[in-house]
Amino acid sequence: MSADALLAARGVAKSYGSVLALRSADLTVGHGESHALLGANGAGKSTFVKTLTGVIRRDRGTVTLDGAPVDLRTPAAGYAQGIAAVFQDPALIPDLTVRHNLRLTATDAAVVEEHLARLEIGGLDLGERVRDIPLPFLRMLDLARALAHRPKLLILDEITAALPADLSEKVFTVMAEQTRGGGSVLFISHRLEEVIEHCDMCTVFRDGGDVARFAPKEGREKRIVQSMLGEQMGEESAEDRRGRAQAPQSEPRLVVQGLSAGTMLHDVSFSVRPGEVLGLVALEGQGQDTLFDVLAGDQRPRSGEIRVDGKVLDARHPAAAIRQGVALVPADRSAALLPKRSIRENIALPSRARFSRWGPISRARENRAVDGAIARLSIDTRAAAQARRLSGGNQQKLTIGRWLAEGFGTLLLFDPTRGIDIGTKRQIYELVREVAESGAAVVMYTSELREIDLVCDRALAIYRGTVVSELAADAGEEAMLNAAHGLQATEVRTS
Numbered sequence: 001m002s003a004d005a006l007l008a009a010r011g012v013a014k015s016y017g018s019v020l021a022l023r024s025a026d027l028t029v030g031h032g033e034s035h036a037l038l039g040a041n042g043a044g045k046s047t048f049v050k051t052l053t054g055v056i057r058r059d060r061g062t063v064t065l066d067g068a069p070v071d072l073r074t075p076a077a078g079y080a081q082g083i084a085a086v087f088q089d090p091a092l093i094p095d096l097t098v099r100h101n102l103r104l105t106a107t108d109a110a111v112v113e114e115h116l117a118r119l120e121i122g123g124l125d126l127g128e129r130v131r132d133i134p135l136p137f138l139r140m141l142d143l144a145r146a147l148a149h150r151p152k153l154l155i156l157d158e159i160t161a162a163l164p165a166d167l168s169e170k171v172f173t174v175m176a177e178q179t180r181g182g183g184s185v186l187f188i189s190h191r192l193e194e195v196i197e198h199c200d201m202c203t204v205f206r207d208g209g210d211v212a213r214f215a216p217k218e219g220r221e222k223r224i225v226q227s228m229l230g231e232q233m234g235e236e237s238a239e240d241r242r243g244r245a246q247a248p249q250s251e252p253r254l255v256v257q258g259l260s261a262g263t264m265l266h267d268v269s270f271s272v273r274p275g276e277v278l279g280l281v282a283l284e285g286q287g288q289d290t291l292f293d294v295l296a297g298d299q300r301p302r303s304g305e306i307r308v309d310g311k312v313l314d315a316r317h318p319a320a321a322i323r324q325g326v327a328l329v330p331a332d333r334s335a336a337l338l339p340k341r342s343i344r345e346n347i348a349l350p351s352r353a354r355f356s357r358w359g360p361i362s363r364a365r366e367n368r369a370v371d372g373a374i375a376r377l378s379i380d381t382r383a384a385a386q387a388r389r390l391s392g393g394n395q396q397k398l399t400i401g402r403w404l405a406e407g408f409g410t411l412l413l414f415d416p417t418r419g420i421d422i423g424t425k426r427q428i429y430e431l432v433r434e435v436a437e438s439g440a441a442v443v444m445y446t447s448e449l450r451e452i453d454l455v456c457d458r459a460l461a462i463y464r465g466t467v468v469s470e471l472a473a474d475a476g477e478e479a480m481l482n483a484a485h486g487l488q489a490t491e492v493r494t495s
């Protein structure tokens with residue numbers, strides 16, 4: 001099969017110092033094939049595609065493209081050979097304009113503009129500085145840049161993780177066009193439904209090597225998960241969860257009244273009781289970011305009030321919100337980590353911020369909490385020296401795990417499972433429920449609508465900066481999508 005394959009990689013290995021990221025990985029991608037690369041966080045997927053594209057050099061192994069050996073020293077060399085990639089973090093220099101960035105990779109700006117126009121991505125001015133452009137648009141820009149080089153192999157590393165549904169659809173259109181034209185796609189995503197729908201074949205990586213290869217449509221979700229995790233997974237059941245105790249009818253823990261902030265948020269009111277997980281459903285950019293900033297004490301509201309346990313939130317500084325027991329898992333995980341500090345320090349940080357006022361904290365207690373978080377979320381500590389060396393998904397686990405320590409009564413989760421593998425997603429769902437059952441009030445925005453039914457007790461739809469309807473957690477994805485578009489939901493309750 002590999003004789004006429006487009007890409008054939010054999011025995012690819014890579015270590016970062018003492019960390020063996022790739023043991024020995026094989027991958028074969030056919031012509032005109034859309035191929036998924038799957039694996040749990042830290043399995044080695046990103047390292048593998050970085051070796052393919054010349055971002056890092058492999059230690060061992062051979063790679064051929066159309067039969068010709070590939071040993072790239074720079075990503076630009078990949079364009080000449082027919083390989084172009086869109087990475088988890090767009091490789092664009094923030095302080096330069098888009099046009100300047102394109103020049104650096106010898107990309108024809110006019111062709112990039114053509115692709116953007118064809119994909120109907122408007123409002124992007126190539127004269128703007130990269131730092132002023134929202135992340136979803138940067139990813140589409142990076143995609144257009146890759147397409148401008150007419151690659152034989154288009155590599156997409158978790159591109160949909162930071163995209164709203166309408167932009168993800170455009171990515172799927174690009175994938176279909178690429179394979180129809182005889183080119184191939186290597187697609188990395190933790191959203192298995194995307195893989196099942198849009199990929200012809202998949203290869204599963206585990207612990208730095210390939211362990212399975214099959215057509216995802218035949219395998220369906222269960223087989224994929226089993227090969228990723230190397231073990232049988234119990235089927236989760238939303239009904240089981242709902243069968244458990246409902247939130248008690250106690251006083252609300254978090255009360256938001258008539259909140260307006262910035263230009264995006266208008267007159268938002270809701271309350272969350274202890275033990276309750278409130279879901280937020282919204283399309284990209286409907287004010288949910290501002291709402292989270294205000295709730296976390298990071299932005300002052302224009303009007304309205306937030307009360308936590310009856311006390312007005314002191315919204316002058318995030319530290320003040322933390323002292324009132326409000327914990328935030330933000331959208332931008334890189335901003336939430338101290339990249340050069342150790343994993344342990346990163347986990348211990350919030351508890352220190354919260355409890356240090358009351359005197360020295362017990363080291364033993366802190367160590368127990370840190371060990372617990374690492375074990376429960378299976379955080380990969382092989383790269384234990386610094387948080388920045390963790391894989392993308394393990395960084396995200398870190399930003400969540402550290403808030404699950406004792407003592408936070410209000411938990412704000414912004415799209416918490418973005419970029420996280422399915423095994424860990426399930427652990428996170430369980431943890432969020434446990435945190436709620438221990439008495440916390442949880443607010444969770446998610447871009448994956450099915451998570452509302454899996455985790456939340458009820459949901460609010462936010463549209464154009466205001467709450468437009470309330471939905472039962474099992475209202476269904478169609479009703480939620482309608483509500484998120486500001487349309488009348490099929491099931492609207494008034495509280």
Ligand SMILES: Nc1ncnc2c1ncn2[C@@H]1O[C@H](COP(=O)(O)OP(=O)(O)OP(=O)(O)O)[C@@H](O)[C@H]1O
Nearest residue numbers: 016021041042043044045046047383389391392393
């Ligand atoms: N720069 C680095 N220095 C040291 N170790 C690293 C570095 N980058 C990655 N690693 C380690 O290599 C292993 C594989 O990481 P990689 O990013 O390839 O995984 P991944 O499958 O892409 O995971 P994810 O789905 O979470 O993005 C992990 O153990 C990770 O901690």
